[in-house]
Amino acid sequence: SQQGEEDPQALSIQEGENATMNCSYKTSINNLQWYRQNSGRGLVHLILIRSNEREKHSGRLRVTLDTSKKSSSLLITASRAADTASYFCAPSGAGSYQLTFGKGTKLSVIP
Amino acid sequence: ETGVTQTPRHLVMGMTNKKSLKCEQHLGHNAMYWYKQSAKKPLELMFVYNFKEQTENNSVPSRFSPECPNSSHLFLHLHTLQPEDSALYLCASSQDPSSNEQFFGPGTRLTVL
Numbered sequence: 001s002q003q004g005e006e007d008p009q010a011l012s013i014q015e016g017e018n019a020t021m022n023c024s025y026k027t028s029i030n031n032l033q034w035y036r037q038n039s040g041r042g043l044v045h046l047i048l049i050r051s052n053e054r055e056k057h058s059g060r061l062r063v064t065l066d067t068s069k070k071s072s073s074l075l076i077t078a079s080r081a082a083d084t085a086s087y088f089c090a091p092s093g094a095g096s097y098q099l100t101f102g103k104g105t106k107l108s109v110i111p
Numbered sequence: 112e113t114g115v116t117q118t119p120r121h122l123v124m125g126m127t128n129k130k131s132l133k134c135e136q137h138l139g140h141n142a143m144y145w146y147k148q149s150a151k152k153p154l155e156l157m158f159v160y161n162f163k164e165q166t167e168n169n170s171v172p173s174r175f176s177p178e179c180p181n182s183s184h185l186f187l188h189l190h191t192l193q194p195e196d197s198a199l200y201l202c203a204s205s206q207d208p209s210s211n212e213q214f215f216g217p218g219t220r221l222t223v224l
Binding site: 003030031033035040041042043044045048088090092098099100101102103104 | 113115117151152153154156159167199201203211212213214215216217218220
């Protein structure tokens with residue numbers, strides 16, 4: 001398994017603005033997932049992007065994947081106060097089923 | 112709700128106590144996981160069970176003892192813990208270990224005095 005590293009560690013924006021957070025990883029992957037965690041709660045799966053995909057959308061979420069740069073980004077458009085949470089990426093290599101999480105990006109959306 | 116429940120949600124115990132954490136999933140999944148999340152540290156995978164069999168033990172101290180009586184239930188038995196074991200303990204499940212998407216419970220906030 002390999003660990004993704006999220007950047008920035010913390011992000012504070014006004015409600016209605018877009019939030020972008022990034023993930024870098026070290027070795028080749030089969031897919032990469034993004035999860036959200038509200039304070040002191042469990043993680044919630046947001047989106048999975050496969051290595052042969054470059055972009056994926058889900059509601060206000062847009063995920064991109066650049067395998068040549070070994071990086072992914074998560075864009076949240078028109079942010080809401082309820083989006084305040086920590087966001088984690090989890091890259092997964094071939095034959096690997098363990099998810100290894102980084103320290104996450106802590107997003108604060110100010111009403 | 113994710114379909115994964117955990118009890119208790121909060122637990123305070125002394126170092127000499129014995130307690131158990133319970134996880135139940137209502138998703139028909141075959142794989143279950145225990146994670147530990149300490150303050151300011153990444154989420155750490157502790158144990159993986161597939162079809163009730165333990166397939167991973169990531170060098171977890173023996174004071175943590177998992178039990179998986181069936182594919183829907185997972186326990187973590189705690190014995191003579193240390194204050195540094197205080198953390199949020201998360202249970203997750205997936206269709207099988209090769210299915211990357213995991214569904215997490217809300218966690219048990221454990222405080223060891």
